[in-house]
Amino acid sequence: MEFTALFLSVVAVLAVSWWGSRRLALALFTIALIGSAATYFHHATDVLKLSF
Amino acid sequence: MTRSLGVTLNALGLYAIALVLAGAFAAQLLLDELPCPLCLLQRCLFALLATGPFLNVRYGPRPGHYALALLTACAGAAVAARQILLHIAPGDPGYGSAVLGYHFYTWAFIGFAAAIVLTAIVLLFEGQFQGDGVARPVGFFMRGAVWLIIVLTALNVISAFVECGSSACPDNPTTYELLRPSS
Numbered sequence: 001m002e003f004t005a006l007f008l009s010v011v012a013v014l015a016v017s018w019w020g021s022r023r024l025a026l027a028l029f030t031i032a033l034i035g036s037a038a039t040y041f042h043h044a045t046d047v048l049k050l051s052f
Numbered sequence: 053m054t055r056s057l058g059v060t061l062n063a064l065g066l067y068a069i070a071l072v073l074a075g076a077f078a079a080q081l082l083l084d085e086l087p088c089p090l091c092l093l094q095r096c097l098f099a100l101l102a103t104g105p106f107l108n109v110r111y112g113p114r115p116g117h118y119a120l121a122l123l124t125a126c127a128g129a130a131v132a133a134r135q136i137l138l139h140i141a142p143g144d145p146g147y148g149s150a151v152l153g154y155h156f157y158t159w160a161f162i163g164f165a166a167a168i169v170l171t172a173i174v175l176l177f178e179g180q181f182q183g184d185g186v187a188r189p190v191g192f193f194m195r196g197a198v199w200l201i202i203v204l205t206a207l208n209v210i211s212a213f214v215e216c217g218s219s220a221c222p223d224n225p226t227t228y229e230l231l232r233p234s235s
Contacts, residue, residue, distance in 0.1 A: 003092045003212040003221055010099045011205050017106040018198055029103050029120055033127065036097060040131055043089040043223070 002039050009035055058113040058180030059194070062105040065170070066197035069102050072163055073204040076156065077211070085148045086215055086225040090135045092208075094160045097128035099205040101167060106201075109194050112183035118175050125167040132161035 009032040017025040076095055080087060087095065104121030108114070135157040139146040146155045154162075174180075215221065217229030 001213075001216055001218050001220060003089070003096065003216055004209055006093075006096050007099070007205060007209040007212050010096055011202065011209060013100065013103055014106060014198075014202050014205060017103050018110060018202075022107060022111060025103070025107065026120075029100070032100055033123065036093060036100065036127060039089075039093055040127075040134075043093070044134060 002042070006032070006035055006039055053174075053177035053180045055112050055180050055183040058174070058177070059109050059190075061174060062108040062113065063194045063197045065105045065167075066102055066109070066194075066201055069098055069105075070197065070200040070204060072098050072160075073201070073208070077204065077207065079149070079151075079156065080211070083149055086228070088147055088225065089221045089223060090131055090138075091147070091156065092212060092221065093131050094128055094135075094157065095208060097124055097131065098160070098163070099201065099208065100124045101128065101164075102201045104171075106198065109190060109198070111186070112188070113180040115175065115181065118171050121171050122168060125164045125171065129161055129164035129168065132157050132164060136161060 009028070013025060013028045013032050016028055073095065076087070076091075076098075079085060101121055101124045103124070104117045104119075107117040107120070111117075135147070139155070139157075148156055151159065212221075214228050214230045215225060219229070
């Protein structure tokens with residue numbers, strides 16, 4: 001579900017970048033990037049099996 | 053570099069991003085391999101990478117627009133690097149199929165790294181920033197790139213919804229949640 005929302009937010013960013021105002025596009029971009037980071041930290045829970 | 057050349061290079065970048073998104077989709081459908089959460093996140097960041105070029109094509113090149121692309125490419129490279137490290141241990145077969153010897157997340161890392169380097173190189177040419185920053189009409193070539201990216205991202209909305217349904221995406225998806233026969 002989180003990825004559906006994330007992709008939807010990217011579609012909104014792209015649509016506003018092209019048809020809407022630049023300021024709103026920058027605001028939506030910030031929200032989408034923060035959402036991506038949050039999703040990353042939600043899923044990055046596996047321990048890295050590194051040997052060093 | 054003139055504004056016109058800068059805009060054309062950005063449109064070419066959009067076609068490159070569209071190629072990546074289409075390739076990932078083709079692999080998903082033809083190889084019947086479901087993208088994992090980190091794979092979906094990398095796709096999402098490839099789509100978000102198009103924001104900078106979108107704004108450059110519409111309003112003319114600005115350093116701030118390139119900064120958006122750099123931020124997104126750095127985030128994408130970080131996600132791809134983590135997935136590479138998850139499968140770096142000896143004996144680990146990796147996630148999904150390999151194409152030309154590399155898994156998709158390795159190609160994604162190369163793609164994001166290339167985006168960082170190419171964006172930095174294009175930023176060196178300050179002649180493109182002399183424009184007035186006003187939106188101008190764009191041709192079919194550039195509109196085609198924009199529509200391609202928007203349609204491919206919208207298709208990913210549908211694909212992610214069919215794959216994950218209304219719950220959190222599983223770490224190792226084996227079937228589309230919405231196509232799973234009800235028991």
